[in-house]
Structures are given as C-alpha cells and as structure tokens.
Amino acid sequence: MTKFGVHERPLPDLFADAAFDAFDDSGIEPPEIEALYFGNAMGGMTENDTHLAPTLASHIGCTGVPAQRFEDACATSANAFKHAVEAVESGRHDVVLAGGVERCTPETGLGTGAMTKVFVSAAHRQYEQPAGLTFPGVFALLTKRHMHEYGTTEEHLAEVAVKNHYNGTLNPRAHFGRETTVEKVLDSPIVADPFHLMDCCPFSDGASAVVVASEEAAESFENPVDVAGVGHATDVVPLADKDALPATQAARDAASQAYDQAGTTADAIDFAEIHDCFTGAEVMATEALGLFEDGAGGPAAAAGRTALDGDVPVNPSGGLKAKGHPLGATGTAQLVELTEQLRGEAGERQLDDPERAVAHNLGGDAATTVVTVMEARQ
Amino acid sequence: MTKFGVHERPLPDLFADAAFDAFDDSGIEPPEIEALYFGNAMGGMTENDTHLAPTLASHIGCTGVPAQRFEDACATSANAFKHAVEAVESGRHDVVLAGGVERCTPETGLGTGAMTKVFVSAAHRQYEQPAGLTFPGVFALLTKRHMHEYGTTEEHLAEVAVKNHYNGTLNPRAHFGRETTVEKVLDSPIVADPFHLMDCCPFSDGASAVVVASEEAAESFENPVDVAGVGHATDVVPLADKDALPATQAARDAASQAYDQAGTTADAIDFAEIHDCFTGAEVMATEALGLFEDGAGGPAAAAGRTALDGDVPVNPSGGLKAKGHPLGATGTAQLVELTEQLRGEAGERQLDDPERAVAHNLGGDAATTVVTVMEARQ
Structure with a gap:
C-alpha cells in the first residue's frame, strides 16, 4: 500500500505504486496476473473518472485481463477482494490482483465540504439524503443509541481515538503521525453529537493491493498468509427500518460466515483491523465481531484491552482514524496490515506472534459489511 | 425487464419492476434469493445515488443478502451476470438475482448534453477526455478505420439502423417503435462523421433482471435456459495504444472464452444480441464474434443476412438502437431477449426455433467486453 495522506498524482499512478509493491512482495510479474478485482467508490463524482479497471490494467502491465470495478461505498475493496478469493477458490483463476484507490483530500479533490456531499450519495436517496443525514450523523445516531442502551461515554470513545493515534505514530504509512489525549479529543469541536472532530477519521488519498493466489501458485511465494x-x-436500509441500531447486524452476519468458513470463533482471534470511520463505529464493531460482549466495547477500550499490549489489539495500523481513509483503498489496506502482522513484519507496532486476525470493512449507512479472517502459515 | 424509454420514478421502484417480473417468471419468492449481483453505471453523477445494492435488496424483499454494485460502463450488468454465474457455478449460491438499472433520459436526468459529459467519464481521463473525445467520437474513429480498411459504407451502416428500428416495432418494450429508411438515416444530422443522428442509440431509462440458478434449483422452474x-x-486503453482499432480485440478474446466454455463455435450460433451503441459497433461486433469474416459485416447487413429472416439474425429485440440503452440495464436486457427467443416466447419477432445464441455487451472506449452463450433446453 502507499502511504495514506495527500497524493497530487493521477489515480492510475497512485494505484500502480500499490500494485507494484504487491508484485515485488510476491515475486511475480504483471503478465502473471490473470484478473484484476478493483475498487473505487466515488471517482465518477470526484474526478469524472469511471470504467477505471481497464485503464488500471493497462497501466500496470496487465492489459487484456478480465478487470472490473466494484463500488460498495467504503466496503468497496474488501468486496473486490471477496470476489478475487472466490475466483481463485473456484479454480477459475490462480493468481489475481485485488485492490483499490481513491483521492479525497482537499489538495487533490473537491474539498472537505464538497467531499462530504459527494459521499452522502451512499446514504439512502429518498429518506436520508433529503434529511441532511451525512455520515457523521449516521454514525452519531448509532452511537447515541449505544450510549443510551449500555452507558458508553464520550470518554470511552475518546480512548479509541487516543489509542489509534498512538498506533499511527508507529506506522510510517499513516496519514497522521501525532499522538493525542482524551482531553484534546473532548476539547475538539463537535461535528455531530456525540462526535468531536477528533472522533472522526480523515479523508485521505491512497491505494492498496494484494495478490490472491491458489494454494499451488502460492508455493513459489516467499511468505504467504x-x-x-x-x-x-448487508443490512436493511434506510436506518429507520433497522431493528436495532447499534447492533450493526450486517457485521454480525458477515462475521458469522467468516468464522464458520475458517472453522474458528471470536475467542481465537488475536487482533483485529476495524472500520473505525468514527470512534463509535470501532466500539460497536468490537461487539459485533464477538471480541467483547454487547455493551462492553467502550469500557474495554478505556481499560486498554484493545491497545497494542492489550489482550485483543484493535487497529494496530492506526485504523481509519490515524492511518487514514481513502474510501476505495481502505478494505485491502486492512488486509495489508493483517498480512504484515501475521508475518511478523510490522516493525515498531508488531504484535506478539499473532496467528489469526480479522478485518472488518463497512460501507454506507451500516448497510454492507465484509469480514475477513486470515491466518499465519504454520 | 421494464419497457425502455422514459420512467419518471425512483431507481429502486424501476429496478423492482424488473426484479418482480423475474421472480414471477421463475416462480420463486424474494426470500429464496441468496445474493444480488447488481449493475448501475452512472447513478452517482446522475442522481447522487451510490451504494445502491443494499437499498435495492431491501426494496425487493431480499434484505441482508450479499449485494454488490458493479460498474463497468455500458458492460455493467453483463459483468454482474458473469459474477452471478460464477457464484452459482462454484457452489457458493444456488439462486441469485443479476440485473441493472439506469435513468438517462432528459425527462428524468440531466439532459442529453450533460449526460454525454457524464458518460465521457468512462473514456480515458488523461488522454481522451481532455481531447473532447465523447463516445460518438470514440466509435466514429473505430468505424472510420473499418471503412478505410474494408470499404464499409455509410449505406451499410444505415441498413443496420433500418433493420433494428424495424425489429423495434415488433418489441413492445422498445424505446422506439417506428420504422426508418436508409434515406432518413443519411439525411439526419451528422453527430460524429461517419455517424448521423440515426446511427446513434438513445439514452433510455429502464431496468432488467434475470434469475441465475444451479442445475438442481432450476428443476423447479417452468422453462429455464x-x-x-x-x-x-478487456483491451488496452487509451484508444491510441490499440494495435488495430476496428478489431475490437476484447470482443474476440471474450467470444473465444465463451465459445470454448460452451464447446461451440460461431458457426453454430443461431442469432445474436449485439451492443449496437452505434451502427458501426454492430458491424464490427458481428466480425469480432466470428459471425462474418473481417470486412464482411457491412455488406452482410446490407444484404439482409442479419434481419429476422436472415441466416444470422442480429438484434431481434431492436438492439440498443431501437430498444434503447439504459446503460446499467443493457447487459441483462440482452439476456432477457436471448431467454425469450430460446423459449419461443418472443411474440411477433420470434425467430424460427433457435437453439443457441450469443450476447455481446461492450463498455467504455472499446475496453471491456462480456460475451455470453445461452442454449435452449433440449
């Protein structure tokens, strides 16, 4: 993956940086790639650039392969990855590339206000957009209900931001490299109650990519996971139709599928990369993934259980909060972190010999969730 | 599929019309659908509506299923269909819905000029868009080269429009229901030389959907194909990098894959639905699919070989030219026509007992092509 942050370069060049890193890492050449599963969320609106998959395939030396764009809001590249895995699992392809790219910063794009307006296109067109329900509001509603039901506090949420900012200081590819404190979070301006500015992830530019290979093809790789x-x-939309707002039901269903496929349970997960677009989203996801009981996510974060030295580290990469959030690149970037941690190659933020991890990528008004379980090779 | 034309209704309602027709036709209920493979090309820009898959799943009674949006310009829903077929073929799902929806008319959208500007987002961002190369220009360049190499004439092209308009008069779901003549086509204003207005397909509103089922699940269906x-x-982009402009190489490669999988050849194809966004595109595609020798497509059309009573009928539905072109709905609409013809249910435009047909769906600057072979049950 590229560093997340500001990249004043065309999308194809940015994606190529991530793709070539993936080629180098796996020791393969572009012509060996049989298909491209690609994600970009908002490039039509932000850059007047659609039908990007063939352009990128051409640009990275994979001309002619089946190449397709997925758009599932912020869960875009995790969904591309899911289909890449299915293509390899079914025997249709042996070696494919999955990844995503996005440019969202004021420097390369439309500015924060306009970008928020573009991104609200992923909320319900008839019921949520006319109400002015942008995404800080969506997750504020879910989180407020979580606070009401379980007693989660703004301090709990702030602890999530503090942890993720600290982890970001240990990740050279993170958008933000500075620590913060609970006081600073609580003193930052309110964006959508209960979220202060420092509860919110940034919009970033960036790209990420992973090579997905069959068991046989992976034998030639140096260190596969x-x-x-x-x-x-998915969950019902609009929000108003959901049975239980803070349950984030799609995450529970997706986790159940992923754990079943892996023959494992939440108890056996050593760490997690979670879609913390807002601090409250991380708290709810730790519960939906079964890492903590319902209602225990806030206190667990405040008690340090999700820190790098906790019993279930969450977002060792810094998460969306500190590593950054280039929408279509976020899903496969989580998988890059899983890969590096499971290999023991995560540098200063390396966890203690993890064997099994989970990634949680969420899209839209809590509508799409993709959950991936990855394991170190024995 | 819905009638193609003007539909002043929200996208979810329009898609539901097609989806419920597909449910009724197959005799299944929405809760039996295990996944939604969905295509929409430009809804972000035209309607500020992205992340549509979960919205549509909720709207048609399939809440919670894995649902994803594909965007591959005009090849969008054929690509969704491809992935639906792979999901069933691999055993992951038994019964899924594939389809697409789009609103592009001046009545529902941005107007023709603005829509052309939106749609040029599918051309190459660095090299083609700055040159003002909108899609009539893209296909005019390919066709001009075809005329230069093979002697194809404007009259040949006009014959394609005449045939497809005639077929459209027999299709109650076609956008256009009026015949035309070679003289009228040649007298219509030039859009991009050699294309007159009547060489170009319209922008339409519409939706289409098909149920894809495993062999076993399909046993309960009344008349599956x-x-x-x-x-x-895919092919290299931009256009300037292609080896041979009128070859439309992606169509040749996709057709080769489809014929190989089907264990058949072009000689055994009884009819075709072809992506005739412009008349020249149909001529080139008939050659790329192997229905005629290179260079013989124009004379074949003029000789009536692609008419309903010809030896290789092309676009019995009226094609994009007369049936209409709601971008994301076009691919699966072609498959609806294949299905009805192979069943013998195509009414006034019914062909004589066809056994095997091909659909050709093209996206972008001749960059993506999906080719599908379908067969009648013996």
Missing part, C-alpha cells in the same frame, strides 16, 4: 474465511452481508 | 459460457476480456 492464508485467507481462512470471507463473510459478506 | 442454459448458460453455456461467459467470456470477459
């Missing part, structure tokens, strides 16, 4: 399961579920 | 092969290839 195993994809043990990929779950994918 | 077989998917014998689905090929998918």
